[in-house]
Amino acid sequence: MLERHGHLPGYTGHIPKNQQIEEPPQPQPRRPQLPNYMGFIPGVKSENLFGKTYGKITEMSALGTYNKGRDIPVEDKFKSITQENYVNQLRIYVPFLHPKEYPLPPEDPINEIPSETLSKFYGVKPSGNLDDMGRSLSNYYERDEGQEPEVNRQDVFAATRNFYGDEERYDGPTETKLSYDEARKIASQK
Known part of the structure; x- marks a missing residue:
């Protein structure tokens, strides 16, 4: 009943008799990634649309008139494509653009409301x-620059009285009415 079927002792499950060795993946043949691409064309340089070589190099490679060998002839080696077509961008005239004329912004409708009405609405006393x-x-503007303005000199107490509208003079907390202990006793009694 307990027969040995493989390398695991006591395992009676399925163990294949013949091990199948998986084949390694075969290399995929190269396929063109571009439509109608037929493969590498030998002896073709990259074409430059801006240097006006587009089409000329394709014709040379199709006719087989391109240079063969390691070295390039001197007239091709030192020939500059961009020298003939170089344009200094700083010398090109650019007409000045006029700034766009924007319409005037609409007038704020709050300016049409009288200031007294606004003051009443916001609960503010109207300005003077x-x-x-x-x-x-x-x-202010009548006096000369060198002339000193007339100053109404008054003492601090008169200025305080005018500012706060108090008729009686405020002497400040110079006199202590109660001592600290007396104030504590009165506060604890209440």
Whole structure:
């Protein structure tokens, strides 16, 4: 029942009697990758469409008039294709282009709304009267350059009173009404 069928002890599965050796892959014959390409043409140089050699070299190779051998004749070796057709690009005249004329942008429609209406809409007090602004500008530009502007000198307290609209004088926190302990006791009682 347990017969040895190959190299694995106890394996009773399929073991082929004759090992088939796989053939190595055969080299594929060369096939042309280009349509109607019939193979390498000996003695053909690459053709240059810009050097105006396109078609001339094909004709030479078809007729067999190309040079055979290792060395090229002197007239072919030192012949420059580009020298005859060279054009200095810096010397070519290019007409100046005029800038494109764009139409004027449309006017912003918010400029048509009166400033008082905009101020009411945004909840902002309207800016000062334009007559006041014109007066202040005329006063500014009336004085000479060397002339000093008239300055209304006032002390800091008067300026603070005018700025904040306070009628009584503010002396600042110079006097301490309560000590620290007294303030703590009052705060803890509440």
